[in-house]
Amino acid sequence: MFGSLTDKLDGIFKQLRGRGKLTEKNVKDTMREVRQALLEADVNYKVARDFVAAVQEEALGTKVLESIEPGQQMVKIVHDEMVKLLGEKAVELHPIDKHPTVYMVCGLQGSGKTTLCGKIALMAKRKNKKPLLVAADIYRPAAVQQLKMVADQLGVEHFHLEGKQPPEICREAVSYAKKNFVDLVILDTAGRLHVDTELMAELQEIQKQVEIDETLLVADSMTGQDAVNVSAQFHEQITLTGVALSKLDGDARGGAALSIRKVTGCPIKLASTGEKPSDLEPFHPDRMASRILGMGDIVTLVEKAQESIDMDKAAQMQEKLLKAQFDFEDFLDQMNQLKKMGPLENILGMIPGIGKQLKGIQVDERDMERMAAIVKSMTIEERRKPNIIDGSRKKRIAKGSGNTVQSVNQLLKQFSAMQKMFSQFGKNKKKLKGLSLPGGMPPI
Ligand SMILES: Nc1nc2c(ncn2[C@@H]2O[C@H](COP(=O)(O)OP(=O)(O)OP(=O)(O)O)[C@@H](O)[C@H]2O)c(=O)[nH]1
Ligand SMILES: [Mg+2]
Structure with missing residues (x-):
């Protein structure tokens, strides 16, 4: 995950650690390099600028320059600022506490919506909750079949109405769920190549017809700033309650992860790290910062x-x-x-x-x-x-x-x-x- 950013930051801090003493000048030089590394990782330029300014202010304002291990201290400040950037505290999904709780999963084409729906269904199943996977993508020919395969593979229920429009399918799915003791309805919506008015209108219509507890956007972290822009646009039009970052296992550079929260104000709630149904983690800002800075993440490892x-x-x-x-x-x-x-x-x-x-x-x-x-x-x-x-x-x-x-x-x-x-x-x-x-x- 974010291998090249991690390597670069590691290299930068290594140089700093090698110096017994820090000066105002080499703090500034270091932060210039950090800024460059962030930009190369496709972090939003304003986010990178503010981040560097915050770290610099903190570093020069505290006693870093006189501390025994200035390099370590700098890494700690960068880590803490990164945690803030990623959202400070983990924000959980809406609890599955009704009959039914409803999550809607949306995003651009191929971002990983259907895969995420399956992952969430598995997560619910592991908590002894009964999920229902709802096929609300009627445009791509194989989409309904794909979701059914995911459902069958996980041994969970699947819902679709042939020949109906997505808002109606979703509404009917919820009334089916009420009658059949389903705990969590997961709506797998259609994707588009770009954010377009038709798609937004459809999602808004679903929101009108169904009481939704969690509107999740799947943002493909491989697409960097595009993922950030897409998140901002979705948030503006359909008010998201959370973002799920997908494909963090690929060669994503980190830009999407590090910018989305700050740019959109919407919390990142989930991290998708592979194609398998179990490759899903709750998003924890502190753990993510540790991973980006190459400090490992023993807590997630133990949980896994x-x-x-x-x-x-x-x-x-x-x-x-x-x-x-x-x-x-x-x-x-x-x-x-x-x-x-x-x-x-x-x-x-x-x-x-x-x-x-x-x-x-x-x-x-x-x-x-x-x-x-x-x-x-x-x-x-x-x-x-x-x-x-x-x-x-x-x-x-x-x-x-x-x-x-x-x-x-x-x-x-x-x-x-x-x-x-x-x-x-x-x-x-x-x-x-x-x-x-x-x-x-x-x-x-
Ligand atoms: N490596 C990796 N691949 C993923 C991840 N999530 C999804 N994929 C893959 O990305 C591709 C697209 O995933 P889908 O879940 O079908 O995406 P979608 O958003 O439902 O696509 P449409 O319905 O066509 O809009 C598939 O090949 C998935 O296996 C992930 O976290 N990591
Ligand atoms: Mg799909």
Whole structure:
């Protein structure tokens, strides 16, 4: 997420940290570079200008110049100002507290509306609420079918009325929801290439006919300032209650995320970080600022782990790890759990300090797949007692998994090294208290 901005800011602050002492001049020089980095990330120029002025004022007004670690202090001021820019406090979605609560999802073509509708439905389902996905896009031929597929995949209900206009579909959906104990109605509206009067009129009409609790705009963060302008236009015409930033996992430069709140005044409520239904996070200004500044985001990481990992299993796993009773069956299990948390690169990027080290290193998920294939070609006995794997077994496993004996050897070697490491950890368990991550992930 925002890799290039993070790298640039990191480089700028590194220079500053190298200087024992700060002067008014190098604070100003630094902030000029920060401003440049923000502009290159497609941050709105007024937002960048005001941001830099605020940081500079704070830095020169406080005792930064005389502090022991001026570089650190500067990073803290930048972080705090960035949190303010992103909206200070997290703003939650309207609670699902009625029968039904209604969310309308709107945005330009391809911004990620239908995907977001599915994500919200899953989120509701995980809270034991009953969602209803409503197809209110009657213009794009496959749109209704697409939403139905999303609904089927998630095992949630889908609503559409053939041959009717979107406002009527939405109104009927709500009365259906009332009769059928639906908790959350999610309206998936049509997209357009540009903001046009026809679309706005339609959305306004839906707002008239249906009592909507949350009007969400999906803003594609890859489109930078365009996303900001689109948000402002939508907000002007249909009064949004929140923005969902989509495609934060791609090579978005950060401009949309950093400018939308300030330019529109509308809170960012959600962050979409992938194509899968579970790739959705509530938007937290402080965590986002930490990620942009390369400080990681351990809180989101832990939350993700808690959402997708079976906690009882995790506790058992931790116990096994520390007693060095961890076998290949557990290994397979652990890999599956990790996969549920989303793309490996995203996860590693949230660990403080790791994001930077990973720069340039491709985390190859195929490697994980290959390891899993090798383990799957072992018999249960071999998985439990890897030391019985001799030459002929290795050959069989290699053949069965479409790998070379060398790869099998390599995995066995890595595994045995890991076991050794954990048995050391086990012996030093007391020392390690508080170091292990929730979710039973090995201590890092
Ligand atoms: N990488 C990534 N892809 C996303 C994300 N959200 C949506 N997409 C992809 O973007 C494309 C468009 O998503 P849709 O949800 O169909 O967008 P839409 O706004 O409903 O599009 P229209 O209905 O045609 O206006 C799809 O290929 C999605 O898989 C995201 O957060 N990350
Ligand atoms: Mg759609």
